[in-house]
Amino acid sequence: MTAHVPVLADVLLAELRLDPGAVALDGTLGGGGHAQLLLDAVGPDGRVVALDRDIGAVEAGRIRFAGRPVDVVHANFDAMRGVLDSLNRSAVDAIVLDVGLSSDQLADASRGFSYESTGELDLRFDTSVGEPAWRRLERMPERELADLIFALGEERYSRRIARTIVEERRRAPIRTADHLARLVRRSVRRTPGLKIDPATRTFQALRIAVNDELGALERALRAAPDCLKPGGRIAVISFHSLEDRIVKNAFRQDPRYNVLTKKPIRPIEAESRRNPRSRSARLRIARHHVGTTESAAGR
Numbered sequence: 001m002t003a004h005v006p007v008l009a010d011v012l013l014a015e016l017r018l019d020p021g022a023v024a025l026d027g028t029l030g031g032g033g034h035a036q037l038l039l040d041a042v043g044p045d046g047r048v049v050a051l052d053r054d055i056g057a058v059e060a061g062r063i064r065f066a067g068r069p070v071d072v073v074h075a076n077f078d079a080m081r082g083v084l085d086s087l088n089r090s091a092v093d094a095i096v097l098d099v100g101l102s103s104d105q106l107a108d109a110s111r112g113f114s115y116e117s118t119g120e121l122d123l124r125f126d127t128s129v130g131e132p133a134w135r136r137l138e139r140m141p142e143r144e145l146a147d148l149i150f151a152l153g154e155e156r157y158s159r160r161i162a163r164t165i166v167e168e169r170r171r172a173p174i175r176t177a178d179h180l181a182r183l184v185r186r187s188v189r190r191t192p193g194l195k196i197d198p199a200t201r202t203f204q205a206l207r208i209a210v211n212d213e214l215g216a217l218e219r220a221l222r223a224a225p226d227c228l229k230p231g232g233r234i235a236v237i238s239f240h241s242l243e244d245r246i247v248k249n250a251f252r253q254d255p256r257y258n259v260l261t262k263k264p265i266r267p268i269e270a271e272s273r274r275n276p277r278s279r280s281a282r283l284r285i286a287r288h289h290v291g292t293t294e295s296a297a298g299r
């Protein structure tokens with residue numbers, strides 16, 4: 001059973017305007033919350049193609065959606081064109097990307113996503129490719145580590161954190177999430193009133209790096225127009241400013257997109273209270289080039 005609550009579900013669904021019989025691609029299956037909503041919207045004559053890089057999410061999705069019109073595929077969403085080709089589909093009516101981390105991944109102590117976990121600091125969505133985060137920590141020069149934490153975590157104490165990591169690894173390998181979190185907390189001055197854990201930005205930076213999350217998002221946004229029917233819609237939910245900037249720029253600069261959200265849609269107060277994970281969510285929607293200037297929900 002998934003612990004993940006889909007964010008911005010009502011507005012997302014309203015803006016995608018899916019008719020019964022439509023085909024939707026969910027690039028980030030996760031706990032299957034959005035996929036279920038898409039499936040309900042397209043009905044028994046429609047189809048949902050659902051991808052995830054995490055084999056655990058894919059296996060759970062295959063069980064959950066068995067016998068339903070859903071294709072669950074283990075793939076990076078940047079490969080969506082190839083996935084549709086392999087399913088003999090030329091284009092879809094809607095694409096949803098809800099990027100980042102699911103609550104199920106956060107709760108899995110063996111993967112290191114949670115700062116308290118004593119499990120290995122892995123941080124990969126797909127553990128069959130690339131290298132775990134602890135290996136990077138082991139081999140990266142201090143300067144490079146500091147630059148990474150600064151650029152991808154927007155962490156102002158990046159130099160101090162990198163120095164502490166390098167000093168510590170001379171003494172003992174940093175293999176677990178809680179070990180890294182303790183080191184970061186030691187290097188960072190707590191900002192009074194700031195609710196997030198001081199380790200948040202460093203973990204974010206490492207996770208984005210080991211998964212090449214920004215690269216995957218850029219490639220997916222370049223691929224998406226070739227996967228959408230004319231007039232088809234794409235909705236992207238992101239959780240921090242680096243991702244949101246990529247979405248904003250791709251939608252603005254690529255002439256194949258017609259932007260429907262001038263500003264990102266944020267969760268209303270009630271949703272943020274109900275589901276704290278949704279607090280930083282930003283939703284942007286675009287349509288595959290049809291020359292009108294309609295804007296989503298008057299935003």
Ligand SMILES: C[S@@+](CC[C@H](N)C(=O)[O-])C[C@H]1O[C@@H](n2cnc3c(N)ncnc32)[C@H](O)[C@@H]1O
Nearest residue numbers: 006028030031032033034052053054076077098
């Ligand atoms: C925020 S969760 C999605 C939750 C889902 N929308 C739901 O309602 O349950 C993000 C999911 O996307 C997956 N993911 C992240 N980057 C990906 C990528 N480049 N390709 C495919 N899946 C990706 C993660 O493994 C994770 O399961």
